[in-house]
Amino acid sequence: MSFNNNKFEHLSYNTDRRTNNGYTYTAHDGSHINNKEHVRDLGVTLSCDCNFTTHIVNVTKKARSQAGWILRIFRTRDTLPMLTLYKSLVVPLLEYCCQLWSPWKVGEKQSLEAVQRSFTSKISAVRDLDYWDRLEKLNLFSLERRRERYAILYIYKISIGSTINNLDIRFNIHQRLGRLCHIERTHPRAATRVKTLKENAFATRGPRLFNALPRHLRDSNQPCLESIKNKLDILLRTIPDQPKLPHYHLGAASNSIVDQLAQRRADGMY
16 A cells, blocks of 8 residues: 655654654655644644644634624524524534543633633623523533533443443442542652643543532443433533633632532532
8 A cells, every 4th residue: 555655744742842752754755754743633633742722723713703604694693593503503613522622721711612602692682691691591501511511421431331441441339429430640740741731631531520420420320321411411500600701700619510519519509
């Protein structure tokens, strides 16, 4: 089989930009394979510094452009057509493969959330409400909440064996607490950047979200995913969905399901 040498790209992952591993690669004809800082693979832009900032910027730009096109083409600002267009044309751009690139930096979360915040402000029935109230009125989850929901459902699918466990996520059965994901601890002497990357990687973030759920959801073994989705959505509707935005003040440490549930338990609500 003959490969096209012009389509080879070399991406080296390195948590420290100041160092260079010095590796070079050549194609079968001896031509040098260029080393790139960013490579797009299956629709996701991967970066050599292990961040997804470039991908998030591109996704936000595309989603804003698509939302602007909808607002220019369609005159109506009624709730049903606006939400139908938004969910069909904009949301897929904002959530494709988000389990992999889900942001942890506040600024990146806000840039994504601003797309939904801006679009919903054009809906005539809720334009006078602030963003948190618009979410509740329109029966929408914030984008941050939706990304965490997807992560929980993926971990649940691993727990019942309905998808391949490529991340080697392990589960322990605790006599009092029920089924819990085992979370590997980061080596205490690891560099701060390495700790940050590991703490926010899906293999750590997903299990932590799963472990925060009530026991009846974690212990469920229902093969029907729609059933567990409905139960999870019922729970999420009881949890405040308040994405962190400028001039908005949170009651919990963050809008993450982990922090919101912890706050409600501290308040004696669970």
